[in-house]
Amino acid sequence: MASVHKKEERYRTLIELGIALSAERNHNRLMEKILLGAKSMCNADGGTLYLMTEAKDGLRFEIMLNDTLNIAMGGTTGKPIPFPPLRLHDDQGEPNHKNVSSSCALTAQTVNIADAYDVDKYDFTGTKAFDAKTGYRSKSFLTVPLKNYEGEVIGVIQLINARDGRNRIVEFGPDITPLIEALASQAAVALDNQRLIEAQKNLFKSFIQVIAGSIDAKSPYTGGHCHRVPAITFMLAQAACDATEGPFADFSLTEDEWYELEVAGGLHDCGKVTTPEYIVDKATKLETIYNRIHEVRMRFEVAKRDAVIAYLEGLVAGEEKADILKARMDAELAQLDADFAFVAECNVGGEFMAPDKVERLKAIAERSWVRTLDDTMGLSLDETRRRTGDEPKPPVAEKMLADKDWHIVPHEINVDVSRYDSEGFKMKPLEHRYNLGELYNLAIGRGTLTAEDRFKINDHIVQTIFMLKALPFPKNLSRVAEWAGGHHEKMDGGGYPKGLKRDEMSLPARMMAVADIFEALTAADRPYKKPKTLSESLKIMSFMVKDQHIDHELWELFLTSGVWKEYAEKYLRPEQVDAVDVSSYLPRKAAE
Numbered sequence: 001m002a003s004v005h006k007k008e009e010r011y012r013t014l015i016e017l018g019i020a021l022s023a024e025r026n027h028n029r030l031m032e033k034i035l036l037g038a039k040s041m042c043n044a045d046g047g048t049l050y051l052m053t054e055a056k057d058g059l060r061f062e063i064m065l066n067d068t069l070n071i072a073m074g075g076t077t078g079k080p081i082p083f084p085p086l087r088l089h090d091d092q093g094e095p096n097h098k099n100v101s102s103s104c105a106l107t108a109q110t111v112n113i114a115d116a117y118d119v120d121k122y123d124f125t126g127t128k129a130f131d132a133k134t135g136y137r138s139k140s141f142l143t144v145p146l147k148n149y150e151g152e153v154i155g156v157i158q159l160i161n162a163r164d165g166r167n168r169i170v171e172f173g174p175d176i177t178p179l180i181e182a183l184a185s186q187a188a189v190a191l192d193n194q195r196l197i198e199a200q201k202n203l204f205k206s207f208i209q210v211i212a213g214s215i216d217a218k219s220p221y222t223g224g225h226c227h228r229v230p231a232i233t234f235m236l237a238q239a240a241c242d243a244t245e246g247p248f249a250d251f252s253l254t255e256d257e258w259y260e261l262e263v264a265g266g267l268h269d270c271g272k273v274t275t276p277e278y279i280v281d282k283a284t285k286l287e288t289i290y291n292r293i294h295e296v297r298m299r300f301e302v303a304k305r306d307a308v309i310a311y312l313e314g315l316v317a318g319e320e321k322a323d324i325l326k327a328r329m330d331a332e333l334a335q336l337d338a339d340f341a342f343v344a345e346c347n348v349g350g351e352f353m354a355p356d357k358v359e360r361l362k363a364i365a366e367r368s369w370v371r372t373l374d375d376t377m378g379l380s381l382d383e384t385r386r387r388t389g390d391e392p393k394p395p396v397a398e399k400m401l402a403d404k405d406w407h408i409v410p411h412e413i414n415v416d417v418s419r420y421d422s423e424g425f426k427m428k429p430l431e432h433r434y435n436l437g438e439l440y441n442l443a444i445g446r447g448t449l450t451a452e453d454r455f456k457i458n459d460h461i462v463q464t465i466f467m468l469k470a471l472p473f474p475k476n477l478s479r480v481a482e483w484a485g486g487h488h489e490k491m492d493g494g495g496y497p498k499g500l501k502r503d504e505m506s507l508p509a510r511m512m513a514v515a516d517i518f519e520a521l522t523a524a525d526r527p528y529k530k531p532k533t534l535s536e537s538l539k540i541m542s543f544m545v546k547d548q549h550i551d552h553e554l555w556e557l558f559l560t561s562g563v564w565k566e567y568a569e570k571y572l573r574p575e576q577v578d579a580v581d582v583s584s585y586l587p588r589k590a591a592e
Contacts, residue, residue: 031074032076042159045169048157049157087102110144140160148192208263232563235563242561246553268484271464285441285444307336371395408434409434417429429459482509486498487513
């Protein structure tokens with residue numbers, strides 16, 4: 001009756017262990033459960049769990065336990081195992097069958113030894129030396145291979161000194177060996193599944209790094225952005241987890257949520273793969289793939305040559321005095337130089353285009369020059385499609401600056417606005433894809449981007465959300481799109497693409513918004529601005545907090561936790577790191 005009860009107990013333990021092993025996701029805890037479960041089923045003193053090395057040329061020690069000697073190494077103990085891997089072959093390439101564990105791995109067969117001291121087949125010299133040193137008696141051994149679903153040996157579990165009900169060392173009997181083999185099979189499947197999951201995670205992480213790296217490499221002016229924003233986000237999230245009081249006292253992230261945040265951070269700008277490089281890097285107003293100021297300059301050069309030719313023709317005709325003709329030419333040349341200098345200054349986009357400047361541009365645009373060559377020759381198919389075909393043939397007088405019909409670039413395909421509506425995006429595609437009009441671009445009020453350019457830049461977050469929602473994320477990554485897609489929203493609802501307010505956003509999404517702004521302000525690789533110092537960046541962000549663009553509680557955490565300083569020490573140039581008085585940016589109560 002007792003034996004039946006013991007057998008039922010062992011089967012119950014095997015079933016419970018199988019369930020536990022399939023649910024365990026932590027590698028060290030999984031190994032510990034495997035060894036502890038096997039040890040308890042046969043009441044063994046201890047055991048060792050080996051796993052095959054990456055090169056599959058040896059068995060490395062993963063966890064060692066011995067209750068009698070109070071030994072616990074590897075696994076969750078944190079104690080390293082000071083033994084090198086067991087080699088499966090010697091220097092001549094011969095299989096190592098002298099060691100029982102390596103022989104078990106090579107043959108994929110269970111080895112059951114009643115007494116190690118009575119066996120000549122295997123070399124137990126090391127075991128006997130260990131016994132002599134410790135006073136322990138190593139006797140019965142059960143060594144079982146861990147075989148995955150393909151029959152491949154991925155490890156070995158070795159148990160030592162089974163004990164009976166009276167605590168006597170006995171051999172591992174025929175009743176327990178099949179159960180240990182069954183447990184080993186379950187363990188191998190669990191370990192193999194865990195390896196596959198980990199391999200998938202590593203593959204996905206590498207994929208994220210490739211995407212982020214390609215986005216950064218696409219433009220020399222955003223290099224590192226996709227790496228630095230997640231770094232700041234992680235620092236801020238860790239600070240929130242470490243908080244013991246205040247609004248983040250109860251905030252925490254599980255292991256899955258940290259991974260979810262890592263994925264969201266790495267892919268927060270994946271939609272930028274759809275943004276043309278020449279839009280991201282548009283450093284002047286007339287820049288497309290190249291800076292069209294050179295075309296405009298050539299027109300002024302032609303106009304200056306025409307002024308000289310008119311002077312020379314006047315001299316030949318003799319209808320006016322030479323000094324009058326010379327004065328007229330000089331005035332014309334000076335005016336052309338001044339007008340081009342103004343156009344060139346406008347092209348840089350460094351100053352606000354006041355109405356009087358726009359009016360002067362319009363006046364300059366009315367000046368004409370004569371084109372004598374056909375400008376429909378040598379065009380791409382795309383440019384040819386934008387021409388009407390009824391343009392006047394040269395020679396033709398044209399304006400010095402023009403907004404022509406073919407400067408309008410239509411959308412390549414009809415934009416499905418319903419997709420934007422279905423996601424609740426407040427921003428909608430504009431009528432045209434681009435407007436390359438010269439006067440239109442030169443008259444840009446601030447910066448170098450037209451409304452069409454700006455939409456294309458901002459649309460990267462829309463495309464990010466579309467791309468992430470198209471991916472079949474598992475349940476534990478279901479919030480990636482929301483966390484990644486909110487870093488351009490503002491707390492007052494004035495952001496994009498959805499115009500969300502603070503309470504409509506998750507905390508990780510708000511964290512990423514803070515990270516994105518701080519990185520952008522301190523970045524030293526942008527074509528349109530100099531890198532700001534720490535104090536300048538924090539001052540600007542303090543105004544953004546007052547304007548409800550940034551979460552005020554996260555802002556306080558960002559300052560008081562020292563995230564800004566930690567990031568600066570790792571990523572900013574020495575000349576950017578200046579003195580900062582954090583208290584001046586904190587609410588009075590916090591400052592006191």
